[in-house]
Amino acid sequence: MSGEPRGGRIVVVGASLAGLRAAETLREKGFAGELTIVGDEALPPYDRPPLSKQVLLGRVRARDVGLPRRRAVDARWRLGTPAAGLDTAGKRVLLAGGEKLPYDRLLIATGTRARPWPNPGEAALDGVLTLRTADDASRLAGLLDAGPRRVLVIGAGFTGSEIASACRERGLEVTVAERGPAPLVGALGGTLGALAAAQQRAHGVDLRCGVTVTSLRGDGGRFAGAELSDGSRVDAEVAVVALGAVRNTEWLAGSGLAAGPRGVACDAGCRAFDMYGIVTDDIFVAGDVARFPHPLFEYQMLSLEHWGNAVAQAEVAAHNMVSAGPDRRPHLAVPAFWSSQFGLNIKSVGVPTFSDQVVIVQGSPQERRLVAVYGYRGRVTAAVSVNRAKWLEHYQSLIESGAPFPPGPGAADGPGPPLSPVPSAVPDPAVLSHGPSVALTGHLPDRRLAVVHHQDG
Amino acid sequence: MAQDTLFRRITDYAHRADPYPLYAELRRAKVARQEDGSYLVGAYHEITALLHDPRISSDTRERTDPEGPFPQDSSLPPSFIGLDDPEHDRLRRLAMRPFGPPHTPGRVDALHGDITAIARELVAGLRHKDRIDLVDDFAYPLPVTVICRLLGVPHEDVPRIHAWTTTVITSLDISPGEDPARRREAALAARAEMAHYLGELAGKRRGHPTGDMLSALVNDPGPEGALTPLELMISSVLLLIAGHETTVNLITNGMLTLLRHPEALALLRDRPELMPAAVEELLRYEPPVHMLPQRTPLVDIEIAGAVIPRGVPLILVLASGNRDPLRFEDPDRFDPERPDNRHLGFGSGIHSCFGAPLARIETQIALTELLHGLGPLRLAEDPPPYRSSPVLRGPRHLLIERVDGG
Secondary structure: OOOOOOOOEEEEEOOOHHHHHHHHHHHHOOOOOEEEEEOOOOOOOEOOHHHHOOOOOOOOOHHHOEOOOOOOOOOEEEOOOOEEEEEOOOOEEEEOOOOEEEOOEEEEOOOEEEOOOOOHHHHOOEOEEEOOOHHHHHHHHHHHHOOOOOEEEEOOOHHHHHHHHHHHHOOOOEEEEEOOOOOOHHHHHHHHHHHHHHHHHHOOOEEEEOOOEEEEEEEOOEEEEEEEOOOOEEEOOEEEEOOOEEEOOHHHOOOOEOEEOOEEEEOOOOEEEEOOOOEEEEEEEOHHHEEEEEHHHOOEEEEEOOHHHHHHHHHHHHHHHOOOHHHOOOOOOOOEEEEEEOOEEEEEEEOOOOOOEEEEEEEEOOOOEEEEEEEEOOEEEEEEEEOOHHHHHHHHHHHHOOOEOOOOOOHHHOOOOOOOOEEOOOOOHHHOOOOOOEEEOOOOHHHOOHHHHOOOO | OOHHHHHHHHHOHHHOOOOHHHHHHHHHHOEEEOOOOOEEEOOHHHHHHHHOOOOEEOOHHHOOOOOOOOOOOOOOOOOHHHOOOOHHHHHHHHHHOOOOOOOOOOHHHHOHHHHHHHHHHHHHHHOOOOEEEHHHHHHOHHHHHHHHHHHOOOHHHHHHHHHHHHHHHHOOOOOOOOOOHHHHHHHHHHHHHHHHHHHHHHHHHOOOOOOOHHHHHHHOOEOOEOOOHHHHHHHHHHHHHHOOHHHHHHHHHHHHHHHHOHHHHHHHHHOHHHHHHHHHHHHHHOOOEOOEEEEEEOOOEEEOOEEEOOOOOEEEOHHHHOOOOOOOOOOOOOOOOOOOOOOOEOEOHHHOOOOHHHHHHHHHHHHHHHHHHOOOEEEOOOOOOEOOOOOEOOEOOOEEEEOOOO
C-alpha cells in the first residue's frame, strides 16, 4: 500500500449508495487524509428503491429521497462531473472536463445505468423513457400523473414489474412485454415466475410473455404504440424501457484494469484485478459495478445489483483501504434483496439462479404466501419468501452452512405431502428482455448459467 | 455447581434481583439439560438460531409430556403466541390489521399525544410526594390506561383488568417442586372471564364503532374475513395482557437502571434525542421478559454440539443472550449509546413482540417525562422488592425519594 493507510489522498468515483457508505466508513475508520467524491449526477447521493415504488405512487417526490447520512465525511464533492479515464501508472483520475485528480488510493463505485432502447430514433420519442435516476422517476411520475390511456412496460424484471404494479395501483392500464416465459423468472426461476405472472394478471396487467417489442411507433414525435414479434400491436402513450442495467465501465477502457461489460473484477477484499489477473493494491471496487468471487457459490464471480450488497461491499472496501495486510477483511455477505409489487413482499437470500432445484417449504402459491428454498447439487443455495419474510434468517443460516437440500420439514410447514423439489427452471439470461440482476459471471460469457452444470468435480 | 440445577436456582426467588451470574454459568454450558428433562439455552447465537428454526414449535401440545412445566390451558384454545404457522400467521395478521402496517400504519404514532398527556398528568401527581412508588404510581397506570384506550376498554373497568391479569400472570411463576394446580385453576378461570368480558365488549361495538381496535376487529374484516368470536376473545386477552404487563417492567427497570447509572441519567437529561437508543439498551440490559418457556423441538435438534430431543420443554433465556460477550462488547455495561444493538428484548423471528412499537414509544415518553418532570431523585431501596416471576421479571415496588434542594 502506498503511503500511510490513514493519510494521503483517496478518490471515490461514484456518488451513490456505495460511494457514500464507503466515504463514511473511511472516516469512521480514521482516514484523516484528503477525500474526493466524484459523481456524474448533479444530485447528492440518493436512494433508488423508492424510485420505482413510492415515487411513482406520488407518495414521495423524487427529490426527497436523499440518502440519510451516517456521519460527516468532510469530502470534496465533484458532482455532475463524470470520470472519463484512469491512468493507473500516474495514479490519476481524468474528469470529463479534462481535469486530473491524483490519488494514493482509488475506489471505483460507478454502478450501472439503465440499458437504453436499442433504436436511438425510437428512444427519443416523447413518452419513451428508462427508469434509473431521480430525474427519470420524476419524469415518469409526471407522465403517470397526466393519466395516459395505457402504459407499455418493456421487460418484466424487478424494475419493470414494480413499475407495472405502481401503474395498476394508480388505476392505469398497463401492458407488460417480456421475452422470457414469465416475469421475474430470470432472478427467481420458474416456480415463482409462474406466481408473478398469475399475480400480474390477477391485478389486471395485460401481460405478454415470449414476445419481443420489435419497434416503437411515433405520431408527430410522440410515442403512440409498439409492434410486437407475434405480429400484435399495442397502443400506448408511455413506454418504459426496463431492459436491465449496463455497468459503467467505459471510462476504464485502456486503464489496464479487468473491466468490461460484466463489471470490474476484484478479489474477496475488493481489490481490483488488472487485465493480467494480477491484483492491484491501490484500486478497490464496490457496489453494482464490482464482480467478485464468493466462496458460498463455488468462488464464481458474482455481480449483484442489490442495495444491501452495495452497502456491505463498500464498508469492506473502505476498511481494507485504510488497513494493512492481516487486518483486511473479505466481503462474504450473503446476497439479499427485496421487492414489493402487486401486494407481494418478496425477499431473497442467497443466489436463486445458482440452483438446479427448488422446493416450496412453507405456504403455497395459491395462498400468495410461501417460502421457496433453492438447492444446487444437494445443498441449499438460496431462499425466497413471499409475504413471509421472518423465516428467511433460518434459511440464510442453512445457506451459510452449506446445509443439505431439500431441508427437513418444520413446524411452519403444516401437515402435507412430503416436500417435492422441482427443477428451478432458471433460464439463460440471453432469453430475457431484461438482464439478470444477479449475474454469475463465470468463464463463458454467453453461457453463464450453463457453466455451472459443466464444472462437476 | 451442577448445571442440572441451574433452572432451579434461576427460578429461586433469592436470585430474582440479580440472576445475571447464573446466566453467565448457563452460557458456559451452551445447552443445559435440567433434572426435570427440560433444556435451557442462554447463548445469543444459539437462541437466535432456535428462534428462527421452523423445527421449533411454540405449541406446548407438541410436548411429549403436556403436563410438564407450563401446561396448556385445556379449556380455551391457545392464543397465537402459543401456535405455529400457518395458523399463528393468520391470527397474528388479522390482529395486526387494525394495529400496524400495512393496513393501519398510523395507529401507534397517533397515540403519541395521548401517551404524553397521560404521562404528564401522572408525573404532576407525583410532584407533591416525597416518596414515590414508581410501580403503583406511574409504571402500572400509564400502560394500562393506554392499552385500554387502544383496545376500547372503558377506563372504569381497569381494576377488573388488573385483578384478572395478576391472576393469569401469577400462574406463569415457576417454583419447581410446588404443586401449581391451584394457581393454574385460578388463572384459567381469570382468563376465561376476561375472554368473555372482551367478547361481550366487542359484541357491543359491532355496528357501533368507536375508533378503537376492538371496533375495527369486529367491523372491518379484511379480504380474508374476520376473526371468529372465539378467536377474537382469545386474541384480545393476549393483546390486553401482553400490551401492558411487560411495559410496566420495562419502565420500572428503566428508571431503576438510570438511577443506578447517574452519568447515563444526566446524559439523557441533557440530550433527550438519545432516548430511543437508550430504550433499546434497556431492552438489552434489563429486558421485561427474561425467558421464553414455551418452545418444543419437533425433531431432535443438534445445536452447539448437543442434541435437544424432540418433545422436551425448551427454555430460551433471552436476558442471558442479551449479556453474551460473544455478541455484545462489554455486555454487563449499560451504554445508552451502544452501537449495533440487536438485542433479544422483543424476541426475534415470527413471534417477535407484536406490540414492540407501542412499548418503545410508551417507554421513551415515560422516561423522558420522569426525567424532565421531577427534580433530582434517588433510590430509597436497592435492590427493590421483586415480583415473584422469573419470566416476566421486574420490581413489585420501586421506592424513589426526591433529593433535597432539587
